Amino acid sequence: MSNSRIAxxxxxxxxxxxxxxxxxxxxxxxxxxxxxxxxxxxxxxxVMQRASSEIAQVLCTLHxxxxxxxxxxxxxxxDSALKLTEVSRATEVAATxxxxxxxxxxxxxDRLDEIGSQxxxxxxxxxxxxxxxxxRDELFAIMGSLQFQDITSQQLGHVSQMLCDIERRLxxxxxxxxxxxxxxxxxxxxxxxxxxxxxxxxxxxxxxxxADSIFWGGPPSRLTQ
Amino acid sequence: xxxxxxxxxxxxxxxVVNSLQRVGFSDVVEASDGAEAMEKLASVDxxxxxxxxxxxxxxxxxxxxxxNEETKLMPLIMVTARSVxxxxxxxxEAGVDSxxxxxxxxxxxxxxxxxxxxxxxx
Numbered sequence: 001m002s003n004s005r006i007a008x009x010x011x012x013x014x015x016x017x018x019x020x021x022x023x024x025x026x027x028x029x030x031x032x033x034x035x036x037x038x039x040x041x042x043x044x045x046x047v048m049q050r051a052s053s054e055i056a057q058v059l060c061t062l063h064x065x066x067x068x069x070x071x072x073x074x075x076x077x078x079d080s081a082l083k084l085t086e087v088s089r090a091t092e093v094a095a096t097x098x099x100x101x102x103x104x105x106x107x108x109x110d111r112l113d114e115i116g117s118q119x120x121x122x123x124x125x126x127x128x129x130x131x132x133x134x135x136r137d138e139l140f141a142i143m144g145s146l147q148f149q150d151i152t153s154q155q156l157g158h159v160s161q162m163l164c165d166i167e168r169r170l171x172x173x174x175x176x177x178x179x180x181x182x183x184x185x186x187x188x189x190x191x192x193x194x195x196x197x198x199x200x201x202x203x204x205x206x207x208x209x210x211a212d213s214i215f216w217g218g219p220p221s222r223l224t225q
Numbered sequence: 226x227x228x229x230x231x232x233x234x235x236x237x238x239x240x241v242v243n244s245l246q247r248v249g250f251s252d253v254v255e256a257s258d259g260a261e262a263m264e265k266l267a268s269v270d271x272x273x274x275x276x277x278x279x280x281x282x283x284x285x286x287x288x289x290x291x292x293n294e295e296t297k298l299m300p301l302i303m304v305t306a307r308s309v310x311x312x313x314x315x316x317x318e319a320g321v322d323s324x325x326x327x328x329x330x331x332x333x334x335x336x337x338x339x340x341x342x343x344x345x346x347x
Contacts, residue, residue, distance in 0.1 A: 140331070143243055147328040150234045151306050154277065194233060194277045199306035204328050207308035211324040214313045216340070 013054040020044070020051050069173060076162045083159045087152045090201040094148035101142040108135045148201050157195030227252040231262040231274040231286065232304075237327075241273060241304060241334075248335035259286035266296050271338070276305035276316070284319045291320035300341045304329065 023044040108131050115128045200207075228250055232238045235257070242253050254269060256262035259281025262274065272290065276283035283303055290296045303316050304325040313324055322344070323337040 140243070140247055143240060144328065144330060146236055147240055150232075150237045151327060153234070154306055194279050196277055196305065196307040196312075198309045198312070199327075200308075201328060204326055207326045208329070208333065210310065211308065211313050211326055214310070215317060215324055 013051075013058045016047070016051040016054045020047050023047055065173070069169060073166050073169065076166055080159045080162050083155050086200065086202070087155050087159075090148050090152050090155075093201065094145045097145045098142050101138050101145070105135060105138050105142075108138065151199045151201050154195035154199035158197050158199070161195070226250060226270045227254065227268065229254050229256060229262060229265055229269040229272045229274075231256045231259065231272065231278070231283065233257050233275065233278040237275065244329075244331035244334050245273075247331045248338075250338075259283065259289075262286055263289060266290065266299070270300070271341075272299055272301040273304055273334075274301065276303055276307050276312075284316060287316070287319040287321055298345075300338075300345055302334075302337050302341060304334070 027041065027044060111131050112128060112135070115124050115131065118124050228245055230238055230241045230245070230253055232241065232255075238255050238257070242255065245251070245253055254265055256265055258278045259274070262272070263281070263286070266272070272286075274283040274286055281289070283305065287301055287303070290299050290301060300322055301320070302323045302325060303321045304327060305312075305316075306327045307313075307316075308326045316324055322341040325334055325337055
C-alpha cells in the first residue's frame with residue numbers, strides 16, 4: 001500500500017474517532033433525558049461500528065506496511081553487512097599481497113647488493129640485470145594491488161546508498177505516523193551514483209572471461225583462462 | 226599512438242597510465258570524467274575509459290563518440306568494475322570495442338588493445 005493511501009486511511013480513521021468522541025460528549029450531556037439519550041445511543045452504535053471497521057483497516061495496513069518495511073530493510077542491512085565484510089577481506093588481501101611483494105623487493109635489493117660486491121664479470125652483469133627486471137615486476141605488482149582502493153570505494157558507495165535508502169524509508173514512516181511532524185533530518189543528499197553494485201576484487205578471471213565471451217564470442221584471452 | 230585515459234579515481238588513472246607505459250605505450254593524456262574527455266578527443270588516437278563517473282559516464286561518453294562523425298571510429302576500451310552480463314551487453318551496444326574488468330593486469334590490457342587494433346586494421 002502506498003504512503004498516500006496509508007495517510008488517507010489514517011486521516012479517515014482520525015476523523016471517525018473524533019466523530020465517536022463528539023457523539024459520546026453529546027450522550028453525556030443528554031444522559032438525563034431518556035428519549036434523547038436512546039436516540040443518541042443508536043447513532044453512537046452506528047458510528048462505532050464504522051469506526052471499528054476503519055480501525056481494523058488501519059491495523060491491517062500498519063501490519064502489512066511493517067512487514068514490507070521489515071523485509072526490505074532487513075535485506076538491505078544484510079546486503080550492507082556482506083559488502084562491508086567483502087571490503088574488509090579485500091583490504092586484508094591487498095595489504096597481504098603488498099607486504100609479501102615488499103618482502104620480495106627487500107630480498108631482491110639484498111641480492112643486488114650481494115652481486116654489486118662481487119667482480120664485474122659478464123655473469124654478474126647478467127644476474128644483476130635479471131634481478132632488476134624481477135624488481136620492476138614486483139614493484140609493478142604492488143602498484144596493481146592498489147586497484148583494491150577503487151573497487152572498495154565503489155563497494156562502500158553502494159553500502160552508503162543502501163543506508164540512505166533505509167534512512168529515507170524510516171523517515172517517511174516516522175513522518176507518516178507522527179502526522180508529518182517528524183523532525184528527522186535526511187543527512188545524505190541526492191547524488192549521482194558513481195559506483196557499481198557488482199564491483200568486486202574477487203573472481204576477476206572468471207568475470208573477464210564472461211566479458212570476453214560476450215565481446216569475442218568465446219574466450220580469446222589466454223591470460224584469463 | 227596517443228591514449229586518453231578517463232577515470233574519476235586518480236589512483237586508477239595512475240594505475241592505467243603506468244600499465245600502458247609498462248606494455249609500451251608512453252604517450253598518454255588523462256581526463257577525470259566524460260565531459261573533460263570530450264574536450265580532449267581531438268588530440269588522441271585511442272580511448273580507455275571507466276564506466277561510473279560523475280557528469281558524463283563512460284557509456285554516455287562512448288555513445289557521444291560513436292555519434293560524432295569525426296570520432297565515430299575511435300578505438301575505445303571500457304575498463305570497469307561492472308561485470309554483470311547486462312552491463313557488458315549495454316557497453317557493447319553503446320559501441321565499446323573491448324571490455325576489461327577491474328582488477329586487471331597490464332598484460333590483459335595490452336591483449337585487448339592489440340585485438341582492437343587488429344580488428345580495425347583488418
